[in-house]
Amino acid sequence: MLDSENHSSDTESPDSNSVQFHHDDSTRAEGRVGVVTGGASGIGASIGRWLAHQGADVVLADIDRAGAEKTAGELEAAGGSARACRVDVTEESSVEALLESVEREEGRLDYLFANAGVSGPITLEETTYADWQSVIGVNLDGVFLTILESLPLLERGEDPGHVVVTSSISGRKPKPVMIPYRTSKAAAIMLTRCLAAKLGPEIRVNALCPSSIDTPMLEENYARRAEEHDLSVAEFRERREDVPLGRTPNREDLLQVLDFLLFQNGFVTGHEFHIDGGSYQGL
Numbered sequence: 001m002l003d004s005e006n007h008s009s010d011t012e013s014p015d016s017n018s019v020q021f022h023h024d025d026s027t028r029a030e031g032r033v034g035v036v037t038g039g040a041s042g043i044g045a046s047i048g049r050w051l052a053h054q055g056a057d058v059v060l061a062d063i064d065r066a067g068a069e070k071t072a073g074e075l076e077a078a079g080g081s082a083r084a085c086r087v088d089v090t091e092e093s094s095v096e097a098l099l100e101s102v103e104r105e106e107g108r109l110d111y112l113f114a115n116a117g118v119s120g121p122i123t124l125e126e127t128t129y130a131d132w133q134s135v136i137g138v139n140l141d142g143v144f145l146t147i148l149e150s151l152p153l154l155e156r157g158e159d160p161g162h163v164v165v166t167s168s169i170s171g172r173k174p175k176p177v178m179i180p181y182r183t184s185k186a187a188a189i190m191l192t193r194c195l196a197a198k199l200g201p202e203i204r205v206n207a208l209c210p211s212s213i214d215t216p217m218l219e220e221n222y223a224r225r226a227e228e229h230d231l232s233v234a235e236f237r238e239r240r241e242d243v244p245l246g247r248t249p250n251r252e253d254l255l256q257v258l259d260f261l262l263f264q265n266g267f268v269t270g271h272e273f274h275i276d277g278g279s280y281q282g283l
Contacts, residue, residue, distance in 0.1 A: 028263050030055035033106040035098070037089055037146055038116030040067030043166060043213065046251040047113050048072075050258065052080030057106055061087040061098050062116070089116045089142030092149075099149045109153035111262065114143040115166040120180045132180045139184035144191060147205075155202050162262060163199075165192050165207040169276045172209065185209075189272050196270030204269040206261055211276035212248045244278035 034051045038044035039060030052058045052075045060075075060082060062068040068084035075082035085101055088094040102109055120135035121127045147163055154161030170178065171185030189207050196205040257273050274280050 026053050027055045029110075032110040033057045033059070033102065033108050034111035034113065035059045035061060035102060035109060035150070036113040036115055037061045037087060037142070038166075039113075040064040040071055040084075043210070043251070043254065044113065044115045045071045046255065047115065047258065048082060049075060049080070050255045051111065052078075052082055054263070056081070056111065058082040059085055059098075059102055059106070061085045063088050087116075089146055090137040092145060095142075095145050095149045098146075099153060103153060108157060109150060110157055110159070110161055112147065112150045112154060112161070112163045113166070114146050114163065116142055116146075117166060118181075120178065122177050124176070124179055127180060135180035136184050136187075139181065140187045140191070143188055147195065151199075151203070160201060160266065161203045163195070163203060163205040164258065164261065165189075165205070167192070167207045167209045167272065169209045169211040169274055169280050172272075172274070172280055192272065193270045200269055204261075204266075206269060207272040208254060208257060209272050209274045209276070209280075210249050210254055211243070211274075211279055213251060213254065213275075243276065247277060249275045249277060 029051065032055075034048075034056045036044045036048045036051070036058065039048050039058075040062035041064075044060070044062070048058045048060050048071060058072075058075065058081065060068040060072050062084070063086065065084060065086035068086070072082040072084040083105070085098055086094075087098045099109075116138060118135055118138045121131050143165055147165075150163070154163070165188050167188045168181075168185040170182045171187075171189050173182065175182065189209070192205050192207040195203075199205060254275050257275060261268060261273075
């Protein structure tokens with residue numbers, strides 16, 4: 001069993017729990033259903049909050065059931081529609097049970113956010129084969145398995161279903177650190193492209209590639225790497241955040257891309273969206 005804390009792909013800023021829903025402008029996704037893996041916290045929880053604000057029924061799926069229930073309860077209390085479901089994306093029977101519950105409870109699936117992820121070790125020297133299998137198991141195998149099991153429901157809808165994979169700008173930057181993580185995220189981008197080519201026009205598939213959005217997973221990595229370089233976390237962060245647009249992305253930057261993909265354009269598929277302030281630029 002994998003560490004539950006790491007199954008949620010990143011997390012949001014501290015003030016994001018105060019979301020309130022205003023139904024007069026939150027009906028774009030009314031009657032539709034979205035599943036978010038890694039939905040207990042982090043980017044997954046932010047996506048869940050945003051999707052509920054659009055009027056969708058949201059299923060927050062996470063290996064951390066208590067965390068998912070807490071977030072779902074917050075959404076319900078704020079006027080959204082959400083429920084929690086435990087899932088281990090590395091276990092086929094667990095993913096099957098998740099989708100069976102969606103078919104039974106909601107009866108449809110319009111949006112799938114394959115978001116669960118782990119970071120893994122930093123250096124090659126500390127990386128074991130078990131570490132490699134763990135990271136690939138969640139970040140690549142888990143994405144493929146979740147999408148595969150979701151296809152029957154996604155294909156059933158009147159409108160094209162939409163799959164959004166949470167990858168990372170790290171999947172585009174070859175560096176000598178976090179090799180299993182970078183490899184898994186690069187592979188997730190190629191998986192996105194291949195599935196988009198296969199599943200259209202019934203289903204669109206795109207990937208989000210954010211850089212350093214503030215998350216517990218990111219803070220943990222920063223702390224370890226700052227120590228390796230004999231720097232404070234603040235000093236290490238300052239070095240890392242030198243980007244053309246002058247800051248690292250926040251969750252609103254990512255959600256604006258989602259808004260475009262789900263509600264403003266129906267002709268985009270097979271793309272990776274770099275949410276990084278220009279830090280990548282193909283280099």
